Amino acid sequence: MGDPNTEDRLRRPARVRSLRVGELRVSYVPDGAVEMVPRSLFPTTSDETWARNSRYLNPAGRLTISAGGLLIEHGERAMLVDAGYGPFPEPISMMEHGMASMYGGSLLESLSELGRAPHDIEAVAITHLHMEHLGWAAHPEPGGTLPALGHAPYLVSRREWEDRHTMFGVTEEIADTLARRVRVVSDGDEVFPGVRAVALPGHTAGQMGYEITSGDDRLLAFADVLHSPAQVAHPDWATMGEPEPDTSAGLRRQVLGRLADQDIIGFGIHFADVPFGRVRRTGDAFDWEPLA
Template structure:
């Protein structure tokens, strides 16, 4: 395993889970048009009825706030990055993702996770905004950003896309962000049964299919404390108020809703720290039962 660089505690918001510090590594705030496109059933009336969404997760006009970021932590000596965002310089059909130029790698390094120090990259699923920093452009060639890491996703996820009739934009994403990792021999595929699977002590993948067939959430446990990284099983806290609200890009909307309901029911009323992969700051919190559904009770990041 790699040696940890010296971290700047102010570089990335962080939360403590047992003796693990989970850092949020910011990439970009997504534009206001993202909400109506991604979650079309999150109507202004639905958003307005949830006072608890304001001011952090929606504005006074009912516009949803969504964010792109990763989570990085060290657990048992294993240095882990969960999802890799959109990436820089990638050709994307979505104009909000096209040819970005962000300081993501600088922030990741400043948080103490230089690219060559990462041991494990967990990909909750293989969508463009979760695999972009898998690779970076070096002299015109896309090469793995984390050359000493194993990249990991579920076997069902990769199998599905291998047999999928991809449109050109998705083919491009696989060419620049997935296939180079495979060709480097760095991608590991894991079977994730219904009960989940341990991939390291204190680190577990939970199946949450629907958004994609092999989608997983990531659970980490340390000294009796637990955190869960949602991936895209839950895109935004408004889906707690009404779990039937799905994403326009869900492969199987019914399965996505079922996975979301199962996950939220298991988390409600517990002290599990939930970290939303697209939740705007403050990003982390607890699931609380509320008016026949749920709400999000934020836990603000703080110094270590």
């Protein structure tokens, strides 16, 4: 990743980006971003670690963790995986959680840029119930009273829904709002033409990813198995709050190995401005090669 343009993309929030997966079009739908203190996100790292990996840090020395959704289009039909942070355009400091700032607000505008309105979305798959993944499923447009995506079913794993009251940012009010639209999905369920749910427990016990298959092409939206392109080369880096770090590290290596060995496109929803990529393997080491 030595190209200067790519180096800049590693540090900035995601922009709208699209590519083809067979007959399907997939697009990153930006909503906002989180600026993370790197050692807070990855507590087993050191200052020396980040001196060696400074290309991933913005001028303030923070990791850029994008927030948004994945739009999947099959002809006239469309669904969304994850729903961003929501209508909060002013950066909020959350240093108690290791976040220098967090903001959202542009997902609906990004959908419009892609030629879609909220009511075009026939289903919203929520990979896990953290606040930067469920935003517009829980919050209305400014001036509105109903969630912007509240017409669609919300696809959530049973374990994730059972654990909803322990999730980051899920208040009683948000849980009640989601409950009106939740539809439980299981590992292996086809939820849209060519889109299958894939259980990825670790970051949360009920986390669900989504694999897209069309023709000879495949893409895996791996949710929060990985949080940063920097972590691809370091799958043993534990993420803050992981209940079972060794299990999560094993899942990261498994997912990276599968992406590399089966030539599957990866989608990292938090991967700064390099959300689509291929994983390249050299021995036991992995690297992220951005696409789109």
